Amino acid sequence: xxxxxxxxxxxxxxxxxxxxxxxxxxxxxxxxxxxxxxxxxxxxxxxxxxxxxxxxxxxxxxxxxxxxxxxxxxxxxxxxxxxxxxxxxxxxxxxxxxxxxxxxxxxxxxxxxxxxxxxxxxxxxxxxxxxxxxxxxxxxxxx
Amino acid sequence: xxxxxxxxxxxxxxxxxxxxxxxxxxxxxxxxxxxxxxxxxxxxxxxxxxxxxxxxxxxxxxxxxxxxxxxxxxxxxxxxxxxxxxxxxxxxxxxxxxxxxxxxxxxxxxxxxxxxxxxxxxxxxxxxxxxxxxxxxxxxxxxxxxxxxxxxxxxxxxxxxxxxxxxxxxxxxxxxxxxxxxxxxxxxxxxxxxxxxxxxxxxxxxxxxxxxxxxxxxxxxxxxxxxxxxxxxxxxxxxxxxxxxxxxxxxxxxxxxxxxxxxxxxxxxxxxxxxxxxxxxxxxxxxxxxxxxxxxxxxxxxxxxxxxxxxxxxxxxxxxxxxxxxxxxxxxxxxxxxxxxxxxxxxxxxxxxxxxxxxxxxxxxxxxxxxxxxxxxxxxxxxxxxxxxxxx
Numbered sequence: 001x002x003x004x005x006x007x008x009x010x011x012x013x014x015x016x017x018x019x020x021x022x023x024x025x026x027x028x029x030x031x032x033x034x035x036x037x038x039x040x041x042x043x044x045x046x047x048x049x050x051x052x053x054x055x056x057x058x059x060x061x062x063x064x065x066x067x068x069x070x071x072x073x074x075x076x077x078x079x080x081x082x083x084x085x086x087x088x089x090x091x092x093x094x095x096x097x098x099x100x101x102x103x104x105x106x107x108x109x110x111x112x113x114x115x116x117x118x119x120x121x122x123x124x125x126x127x128x129x130x131x132x133x134x135x136x137x138x139x140x141x142x143x
Numbered sequence: 144x145x146x147x148x149x150x151x152x153x154x155x156x157x158x159x160x161x162x163x164x165x166x167x168x169x170x171x172x173x174x175x176x177x178x179x180x181x182x183x184x185x186x187x188x189x190x191x192x193x194x195x196x197x198x199x200x201x202x203x204x205x206x207x208x209x210x211x212x213x214x215x216x217x218x219x220x221x222x223x224x225x226x227x228x229x230x231x232x233x234x235x236x237x238x239x240x241x242x243x244x245x246x247x248x249x250x251x252x253x254x255x256x257x258x259x260x261x262x263x264x265x266x267x268x269x270x271x272x273x274x275x276x277x278x279x280x281x282x283x284x285x286x287x288x289x290x291x292x293x294x295x296x297x298x299x300x301x302x303x304x305x306x307x308x309x310x311x312x313x314x315x316x317x318x319x320x321x322x323x324x325x326x327x328x329x330x331x332x333x334x335x336x337x338x339x340x341x342x343x344x345x346x347x348x349x350x351x352x353x354x355x356x357x358x359x360x361x362x363x364x365x366x367x368x369x370x371x372x373x374x375x376x377x378x379x380x381x382x383x384x385x386x387x388x389x390x391x392x393x394x395x396x397x398x399x400x401x402x403x404x405x406x407x408x409x410x411x412x413x414x415x416x417x418x419x420x421x422x423x424x425x426x427x428x429x430x431x432x433x434x435x436x437x438x439x440x441x442x443x444x445x446x447x448x449x450x451x452x453x454x455x456x457x458x459x460x461x462x463x464x465x466x467x468x469x470x471x472x473x474x475x476x477x478x479x480x481x482x483x484x485x486x487x488x489x490x491x492x493x494x495x496x497x498x499x500x501x502x503x504x505x506x507x508x509x510x511x512x513x514x515x516x517x518x519x520x521x522x523x524x525x526x527x528x529x530x531x532x533x534x535x
Binding site for chain 2: 108
């Protein structure tokens with residue numbers, strides 16, 4: 001039974017994370033229209049900036065590129081993103097994307113690795129914190 | 144308790160004449176031809192001889208690079224890596240302060256990935272291969288780089304300090320020999336010592352703090368503060384020098400596993416844009432950052448917990464947690480005043496030639512410094528400006 005439940009949970013996590021990764025570029029685009037903080041970080045990162053979100057041993061991947069001050073899904077266009085965030089496990093990505101854990105706590109627990117310039121990484125962290133807070137501000141991790 | 148990782152695999156060899164064990168340390172790691180990385184001053188002052196003599200006595204061939212500048216850059220890192228490759232070296236000896244040790248880490252990392260430009264390796268935990276055997280021999284008691292996973296290198300084009308972090312960057316061996324630091328002048332002893340103190344204090348309030356880094360931070364603060372004034376007053380006091388080196392190393396092990404925050408974010412930015420030496424930046428910023436944090440209710444009670452390490456003889460009975468926080472802040476200002484009055488150490492930015500016009504750029508860069516991520520509160524440009532203005 002334990003195995004079964006674990007598999008079901010895992011299937012739900014896979015589905016949730018895949019759907020979220022698919023819609024993330026759109027969320028970023030909308031967030032950019034609605035939030036001054038996100039726009040500030042978008043401006044800081046600059047036009048043509050690209051970054052990827054990947055999970056170790058998991059096929060789903062999101063790639064974002066900034067074009068004319070807005071964010072686009074660039075999975076098929078960008079081969080070498082300027083910055084990459086890699087979650088070390090699907091469960092860790094799920095915990096962050098469902099608001100179980102704040103991005104700051106995930107960073108503190110070293111649940112993801114990064115490749116690329118530090119300043120860009122800091123800006124992306126600020127940007128995602130705004131988005132995650134907007135959705136999960138009511139959850140304990142963000143209160 | 145929040146999940147955490149702790150990593151400190153460095154073998155530590157400490158004490159008077161501990162450099163005599165250098166040949167053994169090399170043999171233990173099967174190093175036949177090390178590259179000794181250092182700076183010209185250490186050669187000129189005869190300090191490098193403390194390292195080269197045991198190598199020569201043991202007939203160990205070595206190659207020397209002695210041109211590491213105080214604020215090393217990516218170009219120097221790549222030059223050192225090239226020298227290592229060209230001479231077919233098989234191990235590293237870094238003799239110097241933070242700049243030398245971090246430059247060597249950069250070059251070693253570059254070699255570990257087949258000689259790639261170090262600039263392309265920015266990020267956290269992206270190095271997968273082990274470095275060749277790496278022996279760090281600090282000549283200042285401050286950076287703790289001999290046991291940390293961090294390398295800070297200047298990007299001269301961008302006028303920024305870049306930090307690289309990876310468990311792979313932790314040296315295999317650290318040799319602490321007080322003979323190497325006994326000629327350090329009081330001002331430099333003071334500022335590098337306060338750098339170490341800052342590591343411990345920021346590790347204790349970082350988002351990545353954990354019970355092990357906390358325990359190390361508490362001990363480091365105690366041992367540093369007990370020995371810093373002594374080492375400045377009597378540079379040849381080898382006990383004080385050894386204790387200070389141990390304090391710096393322990394603070395390094397603490398912050399390597401907990402990271403640092405706003406003081407370092409601002410300090411890196413001041414270093415990159417205004418060329419303020421790192422230890423000096425830490426010294427003059429530390430009390431102002433803590434005053435800012437306390438006045439905004441950040442880390443309430445945590446600073447007070449450090450008070451018994453900073454001032455073990457002080458009677459703290461009857462004091463509230465808030466009283467202790469404020470007393471901690473007051474003590475840090477008093478420490479700065481002491482070094483200012485006794486040794487003429489500058490404790491304001493204006494004394495160091497920074498102008499008001501420099502501050503906005505410093506504040507902006509600090510907001511996006513890697514250390515900013517580990518500060519519990521977001522460092523806005525307004526926050527950074529208010530601290531810089533207070534330290535002006």
